[in-house]
Amino acid sequence: MNGRAGVQSVVLLLIGGALIRTAWTGTYVRYVKPGLQWYLIAAGAVLVAVAAVNLARLFAPAARGDHEHGHADDDGHGHGTGRFEPSWLIVAPALALLLVAPPALGSYAASHGGTALGSAATSDFPPLPDGDPVRVSLLEYASRAVFDKGRTLQQRTVVMSGFIVVDGDRRYLTRMIITCCAADARPVKIGLTGAVPPGTAADTWLEVTGTYTAQTDADPVDGEPIPYLTVTTAHPIPTPQRPYES
Template sequence: MTGRGGVQSVVLLLIGGALIRTAWTGTYVRYVKPGLQWYLIVAGAVLVLVAAVNLARLFGTAARTGHEEHGHEHGRFEPSWLVVAPALVLLLVAPPALGSYAASHGGTALAAAGTSDFPPLPDGDPVRVSLLEYAARSVFDEGRTLQGRNVTMSGFIVIDGDRRYLTRMIITCCAADARPVKVGLAGDVPPGTAADTWLEVTGTYTPRTDPDPIDGEPIPYVAVGSAHAIPAPKQPYET
């Protein structure tokens, strides 16, 4: 089985298998919004089915033509098979979620929060909030609903000089449209904390802000009370 048709079929087979694998194992949330698992499984199954039908047809054609043509092409390398390598890598190695490199090259995504009125935080001490909610309440509500409250949030570290930003990527559809939301850490963080380290931080509101070096939007800060390293969550993005 040689030629473009065979290459296309194998590529379809590998991509379909990769879709099924990433959806089934849950790693699909590194690339798209949660809730799309079964769409990816169905799409992968369709690709695998199409590839299987094409391969069966190609093998059938090769069997009917006999050994004459096969012997004529024996030992010949088909360069188009090189395109199979990237698809094979996609099947075997799941790329990681976006991290500090992508975040440091994107402006903070506060516009995604809107500027509507903010209700009081729910009961609890501390109360868990997303980074986007904390940033929006800090900037658009000037911290009024955060005053006197302890909040807990999590994200990965982005380093900019001597500043440490707790960061999450916000997605609308998939990783291709991801933008970071950043909250500066005022106070002590675990020593030696490197970029991309995931932290859970508990702290209180502080009016300090920095202009984002990418788009000039304000990056609010949280006064850190405690912080500790955590494993990267299964769902790394906020939506």
């Protein structure tokens, strides 16, 4: 069997299997938007099919050649050459991708990225739905707090969830916003004041309930405003199945 062609086929097989596995188990939402599940399964199936056809073609002639002309790696004296093809080393990361699913982006990526709030600028905000507390996304709260000066948040109680980014003694509730996939992810950060659990570590997921405050910070990465929330209650939650907002 041709070594490099075999490596390429095995890598295709592993990558296709990884795509199918991550899409089927739901972990694909760590990397792309939820609506892309069946596209990933279809793409993975195509890669697996191509790899299977290539491997079948590579092994079939090799098997016939062994019967007719002796083993391909024989040195002519009845001994194999024992030569190792270095290109097989590329299979290792592809195999790791199949077996180990990388986590969703967290506090490290968020702390090195400027807030995405600037891309959501608008001045048209309808009233929040009736009933308190009302669940809102971090992007919605931040947009209303900054661009509407908190007008539609006054006298209301909101609840939202995100992971913690630590900056000195400050704690930011954060979610990553994606347009297509994790490669274009940018954070939205909400500063927390009030009843914030002391010593909350980075990447801890919290569900917080609170009220609007006019306090803001400037994001050190891009200078965009970071609004604050006065927390009344907060408790840890598991990482949600869909960690990103869009």
